[in-house]
Amino acid sequence: MRRRREVSLPALHPRRILAAGSVLVLAVGPVAFAPAPGPATPTPATTTPATDLGTQLYLEQCASCHGPKGQGSQRGPSLIGVGPASVDFQLSTGRMPLSQEVPQAERRPPVFSAEEISALVGHVGSFGGGGPQIPRVAPGDIVSGRELFAANCAPCHGATGSGAVLTNGWIAPPLYDASAVQVAEALRVGPGLMPAFPSQVLTDRQVDDLTGYVRRLRSERLDQGGEPLGRLGPLAEGLLAWVVVLALLVGAVRWLGRRAGQ
Ligand code: HEC
Ligand code: HEC
Numbered sequence: 001m002r003r004r005r006e007v008s009l010p011a012l013h014p015r016r017i018l019a020a021g022s023v024l025v026l027a028v029g030p031v032a033f034a035p036a037p038g039p040a041t042p043t044p045a046t047t048t049p050a051t052d053l054g055t056q057l058y059l060e061q062c063a064s065c066h067g068p069k070g071q072g073s074q075r076g077p078s079l080i081g082v083g084p085a086s087v088d089f090q091l092s093t094g095r096m097p098l099s100q101e102v103p104q105a106e107r108r109p110p111v112f113s114a115e116e117i118s119a120l121v122g123h124v125g126s127f128g129g130g131g132p133q134i135p136r137v138a139p140g141d142i143v144s145g146r147e148l149f150a151a152n153c154a155p156c157h158g159a160t161g162s163g164a165v166l167t168n169g170w171i172a173p174p175l176y177d178a179s180a181v182q183v184a185e186a187l188r189v190g191p192g193l194m195p196a197f198p199s200q201v202l203t204d205r206q207v208d209d210l211t212g213y214v215r216r217l218r219s220e221r222l223d224q225g226g227e228p229l230g231r232l233g234p235l236a237e238g239l240l241a242w243v244v245v246l247a248l249l250v251g252a253v254r255w256l257g258r259r260a261g262q
Contacts, residue, residue, distance in 0.1 A: 083131020
């Protein structure tokens with residue numbers, strides 16, 4: 001399994017620092033995690049009914065890879081300090097729960113409802129460690145967004161956001177399916193090989209600008225009309241228009257020529 005830890009973008013990930021901090025939390029943790037003094041007949045921990053939705057879903061769907069307290073395992077990274085934005089991004093884009101070990105989790109229809117996702121976000125948050133909050137997105141400036149996109153995103157996702165293959169078989173996916181919040185979450189979190197863009201690098205307003213522009217890319221693509229031309233872009237369409245005009249001209253000249261010869 002390819003793990004995030006091998007990726008060489010360590011300086012950009014504030015969560016690494018948080019992860020270090022979380023070791024401390026773990027060391028002190030057992031006190032906090034100890035069950036409250038229960039009724040006279042103690043039930044074994046394994047059969048205790050999960051008290052809330054988040055705990056229950058987590059133990060059923062996530063703990064086998066991420067560990068019952070989010071400490072991580074051979075099969076999945078630690079979730080301590082990844083933050084609400086990361087959990088919401090992974091679940092709302094259907095990347096998690098992973099069904100089998102793959103090098104890169106793919107976007108799929110989400111497995112959980114909005115209510116279940118926020119319950120899981122809450123439960124993972126209870127492991128401690130902070131991390132980026134789910135961003136609130138406001139309308140942004142498309143012109144500024146276009147510049148920011150060209151400088152920061154196009155090298156991986158392509159100038160039109162159609163995606164590209166990166167090193168090691170990783171894919172920078174097309175950006176047409178992500179919601180505004182998911183775009184902002186991806187920026188703050190830096191999923192997989194993508195670098196995180198914390199607020200020291202991109203202000204909240206710049207995130208709004210970028211988010212607006214990425215959403216615009218999607219409608220521009222739809223505006224480009226029919227399937228065969230959809231991916232060629234305006235230049236190719238312009239060329240095609242010229243070819244059509246030329247053909248008409250040639251036809252007209254021939255017709256005139258034939259008439260003159262009669
Ligand atoms: C089969 C094992 C498996 C299961 C089950 C699973 N995960 Fe994961 N999870 C992974 C792996 C492996 C990664 C790293 C993959 C990647 O980066 O593409 C990951 C990454 C994540 C991340 C991103 C962590 C980070 O550092 O940003 C989050 C958040 C997450 N999982 C949450 C969950 C939640 C919540 C569930 C349960 C609903 C779940 N996962 C179920 C294996 C699993
Ligand atoms: C180093 C290459 C790289 C750069 C630079 C980069 N990304 Fe990404 N991006 C990725 C990869 C790889 C993924 C897939 C991560 C995964 O699946 O875990 C991704 C995922 C995403 C997603 C999730 C798409 C979806 O449908 O689920 C969005 C949105 C996104 N990136 C937006 C951006 C924006 C906006 C920028 C510029 C600020 C940017 N990215 C810069 C590599 C990059």
